[in-house]
Each structure stands twice: as C-alpha cells, then as structure tokens.
Amino acid sequence: MEKTWFLYLTAVSLAHCFLACLAMNGSNSTTDQSALLAFKSYITFDHPHHILATNWSSATSVCHWIGVFCSKRHYRVVALNLPNMGIGGTIPPHIGNLSFLSYFNITSNTFHGHLPSELA
C-alpha cells in the first residue's frame, strides 16, 4: 500500500515537473521582460507621451506594468489585459516567449496583421 502511494506520488511529481519544466524551457522573468519590451517596440501609440510608453520601463518589474499580470509565486507573466488602450501595430513572435501567458486581450485597439504562430 505504502509502496503504491510512493509510486503514485513519484509519478505525479514527475508528470508535474515534465509539464512545468517543458513550459519553463529554461526561461525566467528576464525572458518575460525581453518579450514585453520587444512587443512594446512594435507598438504604435495613438498619442505621443502615451502612458504605456513610460510605464513599461525596465526600471520596474514587468509585474508592475499597466495591463500586465503575474503569477504570485514565480512572478511570471500570466495575463496581458490591454483592451481599448489607444495602441496598435503588429504582434511580434517574441510574445510567444511568455511561457506562462494564458490570457491576452488587446481588443478595441488598432493592431493589424496576424497573431504569430509562436503564440500557440
């Protein structure tokens, strides 16, 4: 019985690590920052001095950036909520480096082109 439990728990943690480690792919919060800075460099702003242009600064953690939400434990980007922000441009493939991104809302802006396959 105990042995069964041990094997079961080992299998569960291996499966968990397999998925988590696969998603991590050696990336960290620095990867998330470079991905978002790349995204920012492709953004066109409807107004000069747009708040996002100064707010998305490498001087602060991405977790404090407007519209960016991080996981509590590992400070990885899990959501980008940027609807109706007066921004546009194209979405670069770098966004696919956000390994933990599960919510991406850029509705009511002027983005064009297609979503990069890396996002899948």
Ligand SMILES: *[C@@H]1O[C@H](CO)[C@@H](O)[C@H](O)[C@H]1NC(C)=O
């Ligand atoms: C993230 O990983 C890179 C390269 O693997 C490393 O140089 C960097 O120090 C790491 N950053 C953090 C915040 O762990």
Ligand SMILES: *[C@@H]1O[C@H](CO)[C@@H](O)[C@H](O)[C@H]1NC(C)=O
């Ligand atoms: C960005 O905006 C957030 C939320 O309003 C704020 O807490 C943060 O201090 C701002 N950061 C910068 C660098 O302006």
Ligand SMILES: *[C@@H]1O[C@H](CO)[C@@H](O)[C@H](O)[C@H]1NC(C)=O
């Ligand atoms: C992020 O993605 C781009 C394009 O998909 C790639 O060229 C780059 O090496 C990646 N950067 C990191 C830090 O993983």
Ligand SMILES: *[C@@H]1O[C@H](CO)[C@@H](O)[C@H](O)[C@H]1NC(C)=O
């Ligand atoms: C993850 O691994 C794949 C395949 O080796 C690679 O193409 C991709 O750039 C890696 N992503 C990151 C964020 O390092």
Ligand SMILES: *[C@@H]1O[C@H](CO)[C@@H](O)[C@H](O)[C@H]1NC(C)=O
């Ligand atoms: C995206 O954001 C808009 C505005 O807040 C909201 O109405 C819409 O339901 C959101 N879409 C999704 C898929 O969450």
